[in-house]
């Protein structure tokens with residue numbers, strides 16, 4: 001009796017093992033972890049990749065870099081592409097980032113689409129221009145107590161072509177149990193300095209990439225990034241411009257202003273920069289010097305928490321309060337904003353109230 005119970009149990013165990021192996025094999029076949037074809041822009045580019053990874057990383061492996069501010073975690077919604085066939089079902093994480101318009105246009109988050117079969121997709125042609133770069137950190141200097149500037153010399157490729165206002169994706173390294181991640185940083189150097197890339201980074205407490213930058217990254221170290229990405233850039237019009245930034249939101253504006261100087265751009269421009277106290281200001285001398293170098297430029301730093309008894313003679317208060325004193329009627333202006341969501345949302349509301357056309361407001365939110 002005991003023997004037959006034992007052999008029945010053994011038989012069941014063996015059967016379970018065989019079934020599990022068969023399932024694994026079937027899954028491997030069904031999910032097609034073999035070669036899959038990615039047909040981009042109706043045959044414009046055809047890539048053969050090994051199935052099993054996300055569409056975002058499969059494309060990156062073949063040097064097609066889709067911007068992703070969160071590094072593929074499904075939390076920034078930057079990596080949208082049109083998936084026309086073979087994208088599989090949309091999961092709940094992804095669905096929350098897709099508007100009815102996106103769904104109608106077959107837009108998907110490429111980080112959430114798994115490559116399990118041949119896929120037909122459409123991406124903007126300019127993304128083919130993004131490359132992966134290898135460089136080394138020539139200079140790391142603190143600009144304020146929580147903001148650092150990195151100057152990277154390019155090694156491979158040795159030149160970068162970008163528009164002032166665009167951003168790169170910096171790759172951090174593994175440290176203290178954290179995986180390597182990719183994060184978006186706007187380029188602060190001007191496009192003419194095409195053998196270098198400068199970025200300005202604010203420390204985020206407990207932030208994976210910023211902690212690596214502040215605490216682990218040293219001058220002379222090899223650095224990898226991809227780019228350029230983004231469409232935040234000055235238009236070709238002559239419309240007066242209002243620039244607004246806070247903290248490291250300075251980066252793309254600093255690149256745009258330096259390019260305006262080099263191009264001899266004559267448009268009227270005002271730059272409102274938000275800080276809590278004087279300790280949050282940087283590039284102050286350079287920006288006031290620009291008032292003399294550009295024909296019609298004003299720099300207006302605004303401090304929200306500078307002690308009353310300090311020697312500060314500049315503007316006090318939040319930008320939405322200060323702005324109407326400088327621009328009573330913003331109709332005809334273009335606005336370029338960079339920094340935290342709260343700063344941008346408050347300033348966009350103030351700009352609209354001052355009469356600016358919504359289609360003339362451009363911004364990059366850093367969160």
Ligand SMILES: Cc1cc2nc3c(=O)[nH]c(=O)nc-3n(C[C@H](O)[C@H](O)[C@H](O)COP(=O)(O)OP(=O)(O)OC[C@H]3O[C@@H](n4cnc5c(N)ncnc54)[C@H](O)[C@@H]3O)c2cc1C
Pocket residue numbers: 069167181183184185186187199200201202203204205206207208209210211230248249251252340364365366367
């Ligand atoms: C297009 C674009 C351009 C950007 N350019 C710049 C730039 O030029 N300079 C720069 O410093 N940053 C920039 N950022 C933000 C940057 O990409 C990172 O999000 C930021 O540095 C935090 O990365 P982390 O890995 O250190 O933090 P994570 O580990 O990703 O986050 C840690 C925690 O901090 C929160 N958090 C993340 N980012 C912020 C933030 N900016 N403010 C407050 N809380 C935050 C997260 O929600 C999380 O709870 C840009 C973002 C975008 C989308």
